[in-house]
Amino acid sequence: MSLEGSLANGVHRLSLRVYYEDTDFSGYVYHANYLKFCERARSDLMRLLGIDQAVLFDGQDRTFIVIRKMSCEFVRPARFDSVITVESVAKPSRGPRLEMQQKIVLGADLLFSAEVTAVIVDGKGRPRRPDSVMEAALAKIAS
Amino acid sequence: MSLEGSLANGVHRLSLRVYYEDTDFSGYVYHANYLKFCERARSDLMRLLGIDQAVLFDGQDRTFIVIRKMSCEFVRPARFDSVITVESVAKPSRGPRLEMQQKIVLGADLLFSAEVTAVIVDGKGRPRRPDSVMEAALAKIAS
Amino acid sequence: MSLEGSLANGVHRLSLRVYYEDTDFSGYVYHANYLKFCERARSDLMRLLGIDQAVLFDGQDRTFIVIRKMSCEFVRPARFDSVITVESVAKPSRGPRLEMQQKIVLGADLLFSAEVTAVIVDGKGRPRRPDSVMEAALAKIAS
Amino acid sequence: MSLEGSLANGVHRLSLRVYYEDTDFSGYVYHANYLKFCERARSDLMRLLGIDQAVLFDGQDRTFIVIRKMSCEFVRPARFDSVITVESVAKPSRGPRLEMQQKIVLGADLLFSAEVTAVIVDGKGRPRRPDSVMEAALAKIAS
Numbered sequence: 001m002s003l004e005g006s007l008a009n010g011v012h013r014l015s016l017r018v019y020y021e022d023t024d025f026s027g028y029v030y031h032a033n034y035l036k037f038c039e040r041a042r043s044d045l046m047r048l049l050g051i052d053q054a055v056l057f058d059g060q061d062r063t064f065i066v067i068r069k070m071s072c073e074f075v076r077p078a079r080f081d082s083v084i085t086v087e088s089v090a091k092p093s094r095g096p097r098l099e100m101q102q103k104i105v106l107g108a109d110l111l112f113s114a115e116v117t118a119v120i121v122d123g124k125g126r127p128r129r130p131d132s133v134m135e136a137a138l139a140k141i142a143s
Numbered sequence: 144m145s146l147e148g149s150l151a152n153g154v155h156r157l158s159l160r161v162y163y164e165d166t167d168f169s170g171y172v173y174h175a176n177y178l179k180f181c182e183r184a185r186s187d188l189m190r191l192l193g194i195d196q197a198v199l200f201d202g203q204d205r206t207f208i209v210i211r212k213m214s215c216e217f218v219r220p221a222r223f224d225s226v227i228t229v230e231s232v233a234k235p236s237r238g239p240r241l242e243m244q245q246k247i248v249l250g251a252d253l254l255f256s257a258e259v260t261a262v263i264v265d266g267k268g269r270p271r272r273p274d275s276v277m278e279a280a281l282a283k284i285a286s
Numbered sequence: 287m288s289l290e291g292s293l294a295n296g297v298h299r300l301s302l303r304v305y306y307e308d309t310d311f312s313g314y315v316y317h318a319n320y321l322k323f324c325e326r327a328r329s330d331l332m333r334l335l336g337i338d339q340a341v342l343f344d345g346q347d348r349t350f351i352v353i354r355k356m357s358c359e360f361v362r363p364a365r366f367d368s369v370i371t372v373e374s375v376a377k378p379s380r381g382p383r384l385e386m387q388q389k390i391v392l393g394a395d396l397l398f399s400a401e402v403t404a405v406i407v408d409g410k411g412r413p414r415r416p417d418s419v420m421e422a423a424l425a426k427i428a429s
Numbered sequence: 430m431s432l433e434g435s436l437a438n439g440v441h442r443l444s445l446r447v448y449y450e451d452t453d454f455s456g457y458v459y460h461a462n463y464l465k466f467c468e469r470a471r472s473d474l475m476r477l478l479g480i481d482q483a484v485l486f487d488g489q490d491r492t493f494i495v496i497r498k499m500s501c502e503f504v505r506p507a508r509f510d511s512v513i514t515v516e517s518v519a520k521p522s523r524g525p526r527l528e529m530q531q532k533i534v535l536g537a538d539l540l541f542s543a544e545v546t547a548v549i550v551d552g553k554g555r556p557r558r559p560d561s562v563m564e565a566a567l568a569k570i571a572s
Contacts, residue, residue: 026200032175032179036175057168066169066217069214069216070214071215072214072215073211074210074211074212077209
């Protein structure tokens with residue numbers, strides 16, 4: 001198993017463990033933490049595609065990927081100690097917009113799903129098209 | 144200013160400070176933390192309505208309020224040290240479902256908005272109607 | 287009650303609520319979150335002293351306050367919904383070092399205590415003395 | 430690489446990635462999050478030793494492992510995207526007390542170290558000796 005998950009047939013899969021920090025006193029994962037798990041998966045997917053967010057961010061030509069919308073369904077809760085998997089599928093990007101579907105599963109059970117819209121922006125928050133390297137990388141995975 | 148915010152004309156308002164812990168290396172609030180801020184506001188609204196979530200949870204007749212759906216728009220980012228306000232408006236509840244609109248603002252600027260659907264469940268995760276006390280409390284604020 | 291707490295006789299006091307996000311499945315506050323509460327109090331104390339960490343950080347003469355050591359005792363756990371108070375007392379600073387004692391209490395009960403050593407550093411992580419404004423501010427509260 | 434790290438010669442090693450959520454606006458890992466990383470390592474070490482914290486917690490004979498003291502040194506900061514390693518070494522346990530040394534390293538660089546004292550407690554928070562299974566497991570790794 002690789003730390004950054006695997007990418008096959010357009011689906012990125014990242015497995016991760018539910019720790020104490022992820023749960024709340026209800027005994028289950030705190031709802032906002034599913035969004036953290038999804039962000040880990042997006043960061044790892046970018047890395048596997050050769051897109052280095054730290055370089056983008058620190059570069060002269062400051063570029064960020066920011067989340068604009070996220071529609072979330074919390075289907076079943078995850079518990080401490082479970083190993084869950086985040087499945088991410090990108091849609092074809094249009095200019096500065098990136099769209100993705102993300103699911104979190106435990107074996108065959110769906111726990112969480114989200115429709116995600118991200119936007120590539122410059123240092124002043126203005127939308128910008130991906131450069132050709134990023135565009136080519138994103139095109140490889142869009143289904 | 145009260146720790147649990149204020150409730151007037153059906154709108155609950157909770158002001159809170161953005162601390163180090165809320166930000167990420169982009170310099171702004173980490174996206175999932177807006178959901179934490181919304182949850183704080185919902186918990187405080189419940190408290191102001193006389194609904195004690197700890198008692199519900201610990202009671203013999205175990206009851207939880209869980210989030211089922213949340214559609215989020217991230218409009219403008221918040222920065223370290225800002226004092227932001229969460230505004231929450233409940234819709235009329237129908238049986239076990241609770242619906243709410245939540246916004247986070249900085250002065251006149253909208254930063255974040257969410258449509259939230261929660262469900263009242265028992266200890267086994269089965270939907271249940273609110274008891275009469277909770278129902279009366281919720282009816283007071285539904286717009 | 288003020289959002290940034292109060293400062294009297296050299297003791298800064300910040301009251302805050304324990305929310306869902308702060309707890310874990312044990313039913314109590316997750317241990318690392320007491321450090322978050324302490325950091326909120328330190329940030330608020332700095333603000334009350336007129337030290338603006340955002341300006342220090344963004345200024346041409348980049349300055350940070352970083353934690354170097356923290357010795358923590360977890361005495362009694364806090365529960366969901368409690369209102370707890372962080373009490374912070376600064377010791378006389380010596381050059382770039384700041385030392386502080388922080389306690390978290392629930393009424394008369396001690397929940398947590400920490401001895402904190404922070405260091406003022408520049409953008410490259412090198413220790414630096416506080417400027418005269420910061421030094422005067424810190425001297426006001428050192429016991 | 431295994432999700433729960435590896436245990437060899439009495440040293441448990443867990444590698445993990447620094448994500449957005451772990452950083453703050455200074456650009457580095459938020460200090461309290463090093464404690465989260467250490468807790469993940471302790472949970473994984475327990476799992477590798479055959480100690481199931483979820484079962485202990487849910488069992489009729491409710492048992493928790495709680496942190497009593499933690500002396501932390503923050504030596505060098507970690508950045509976004511780094512893969513860091515938590516190294517944990519247990520000391521011989523004495524009755525209900527467990528002591529451990531934990532370090533976080535990036536390659537050959539020490540980033541963080543902590544001396545940790547935990548206590549085994551029952552559902553009422555009273556110290557209790559480990560049962561024979563747990564005692565045998567812990568004895569295997571104590572250096």
